[in-house]
Amino acid sequence: MENERKLTIARAMAEATAQEMRIDPSVFVMGEDIAELGGVFGNTRGLLEEFGKERVRDTPISETGFIGAAVGAAQDGMKPVVELMFVDFFGVCFDAIYNLMAKNTYFSGGKFNVPMVLMTSTGGGYSDAGQHSQCLYGSFAHLPGMKVVSPSNAYDAKGLMTAALRDPNPVIYMYHKGLQGMGWLGTEKGAIVHVPEESYEVEIGKAAIARAGRDVTIVSIAQGVHHGLKAADKLVEQGISAEVVDLRSLVPLDRDTIRASVAKTGRLIVVDEDYHSYGVSGEIIATVTESNMADLKAAPKRIAYPDVPIPFARVMEQHCLPNADKIVAAARDMCGAPVPA
Amino acid sequence: MQPAKDTLAWMYEKMVTSRRFENAIEKIYMEGKSPVFNMADGPIPGEMHLSDGQEPVAVGVCAHLNPEDVVTATHRPHHQAIAKGVDLKKMAAEIFGKATGLSGGRGGHMHIFDADVNFACSGIIAQGMGPAAGAALSRQIQGKPGVAVSFIGEGAANQGAFHEAMNLAAVWKLPMIVVVEDNAWGISVSKEASTAIQRNSDRAAAYGIPGHYIPGNDPLKIYEVAGEAIERARRGDGPTLIEIETYRLAGHFMGDAEGYRPEGEKDGLFAKDPIPAMRAKLLADGQFTEGELDALENKAQAAVDDAISFARASADPKPEDALTAVFA
Incomplete structure (x- = not known):
């Protein structure tokens, strides 16, 4: 507008x-x-x-x-x-x-x-x-x-x-x-x-569907949502329809929205710029596997920061960070899609 | 600044209340814990930090406080809570972990919270200082009456939180008083071994604020110095740091064998027990008769008996209530 x-x-x-x-x-x-x-x-x-x-x-x-x-x-x-x-x-x-x-x-x-x-x-x-x-x-x-x-x-x-x-x-x-x-x-x-000028609230504890899709659910927060959206753009060109869930809140966590999305797509990728182990990505996957095992068509994947301190050198840090390409590769793998020519 | 007779009576009564309360707690704490001492057993499980001997600090300071004034206390909070006017029955019930306790059993003896008299605790050394500074800031910003008093032990002066909160209080001229109860021991480590200077009140110079050291565990001297500091804060002239020499007549916690104390130290401390000392002084000065003091002691004992009976008779919390009150 x-x-x-x-x-x-x-x-x-x-x-x-x-x-x-x-x-x-x-x-x-x-x-x-x-x-x-x-x-x-x-x-x-x-x-x-x-x-x-x-x-x-x-x-x-x-x-x-x-x-x-x-x-x-x-x-x-x-x-x-x-x-x-x-x-x-x-x-x-x-x-x-x-x-x-x-x-x-x-x-x-x-x-x-x-x-x-x-x-x-x-x-x-x-x-x-x-x-x-x-x-x-x-x-x-x-x-x-x-x-x-x-x-x-x-x-x-x-x-x-x-x-x-x-x-x-x-x-x-x-x-x-x-x-x-x-x-x-x-x-x-x-x-x-x-952003509207007038005051308004976004409910704490309510996730948003940042992009609707059919084949795979990409769950993330903050910067990871943008990686997910960029990946979804690329995936759609390759015939894979990705849904992107923006958590917005970690506590409370909107488990219903995550579960409903995975119930629809059958596939889950969690993108988390925090460390890989013992963190948000594991919690999201547990949220689904504790209740939706039958819905899953593939084992869930997480794209998270490896369990190392964050390095200074650009090439090293970028190697570790989540990005759209890593998400695309994971989604293609889960969907059984052939590697594009 | 000399306390009026009714204030003296209040001070004596609260000192006795605190002591009798702890005598009762001490006895009940051991129920179910012999012949084998297991902290998890008995009607009062968990750690128990008694404040016997430190009562003068609590009454000397709190005699100047009103319910709207804020106190943050420590892991050894009973004397401070009693002097601040925390509901004794609900506090006893909290120490027993009962549903009728101040927090329904969620806090226990190291986490005594009574919103009615603005009393809060932290079981971690020096961590009440930030909240006290914040309460003082709140009063300053809102122009509301009230000061904040943070009670800490002498060991807390070596925590980073001490320095940060002292500086904050001084740079913003907050209505805050920090009261260091110097009982000479941080669990088993002596003040001498842990602290680079003899008197923590000297550290006030680092913040450009008044610092006072009060020797002798003397409730009247404490009353005088605390009164001036609290008046100063109420006038808007900023914080004061007070260190008070006091004595811990019990161990750090119940079950503490106190092998770290030099031989005979405890005998010397009991000889200086501040409660008989105050009784003797009040009689010697001719301000009170034996009968008057006996009456105050009886009143104190009755309040303690009431509180303990209430706690004993109260029901346990429902186990599933553990899952409530995490959020407002």
Whole structure:
């Protein structure tokens, strides 16, 4: 459409936050470089100018301190939005996340709520090596007590952020750097989509069918969805119709949508930029095999990051990352399709 | 700053309540645990960290607090909870793991949460400091009354969370008070062996805030210094770090053989037991009669008996309730 307003995920996140801050005075934002700079990845741009230093706070480099503080503020009736700049940094502050944020509701028998949003960047592909490129979806989704979302496009980014801000629970909001729309990180055009101006929610825990298909189901999240869509484009030329499921949320996980899709196609490929073992890909496959064995026409496959730290050298990292070609090869194999000439 | 008579009475009563409560817990804890001690057995399973001897800290500080003030406590939280006004019956039931407990049995003795009086715990060293800073920040941003007090042990001052939260509180001038209970031992490692400086209150200089060391486990001195720090925070003048010399009359946890203590240390500590000491002082000063203090002790004992009976009589949680309350 001609007059469609397209936004990047970064802009969509900031817009959702700003709209919620206008109507809910308990929402405030803190993190490293989120005020003056507007966030290293652009997702808090403009907030300081509109809401001032009291509600938009640059913090010291003290993730344990300020994430712990967010827990205390949330328990005291506020709705903090905090940023862990790179998800890789969880190692310095995980206690505040999974021993406090994720457990205090339970430990208090539901008497204390911890309504907060922890934004964190994920993903590699730009040679930032193994302390700035991980996804760690499984590490967060594994631990009970926190919701986990990750958008693949700006429409979902805004709606998931609004939903997260209105959720009475802690939400880990994982945004993939390759989708942020920051030029210096490369830009995935498919992530920049129409975003309505008015506020809206995308339900946390509801997957989307990013593309309907018949022969094979490709399940992924964030950047992996775009790999899946590109693979589906190639596969259709080869006579294979792929359905792409965008999970959008890992916790809660929309198992029904995954199962329904595989019931239809009989084949499952999981694309996961997180590590191969003990992670999201295994969970998705278990979700299907625990209930749908009879529906499967082929053993499920996963295209995930190998169980190695992420290397710096471009050729090494690219070798390890999921991509559309790997998905195409897996799908052809599962469909018994001959190798194209 | 001297406490009025009714405050003194409150302090004494709460110290006695805490001690009698723990005496009762200590006894019940051993039920089902002999002749072979197995932590998983008996009406109160799991770890048990008693605070006998540390009561002056709790009452000296909490005497200045209102229900809206926030306290974050430690794995050794009973005295602090009692002084903050946590519901004793529901707390006892929680320690027994009963359905009527504060959290329906999900938390137990290291996770005492009472939203009515803004009391929370963490079983991990120094991890209550971030939440206390956050509660203080919440009050500051919203312009709502109230301060946050984070109780920690002297061992917690060596945690990264201590430094991060202290700096945050200082740089944002938060209405927060950090109270270090220096009982000299981090389980079996002495303060001397673990801590580069003698007094953690000296670390306040690193944050440009006041630091006070209070020797002697003296409830009145604690009352005075804590009162000034809390007033300061209420005025908006920022945080204070207080370290208080206190004594752990029990082991780190029940079952601790305490072989690390020098010979005779415990005898010396019992000789300085702060509860008889306070009773003697109140009598010597002529502020209270024997009868008045006996009445306070009886009141404390009655509250403890009530709480323990309530906990004992309460039903276990439904096992499947373990699957609820993960999310709001």
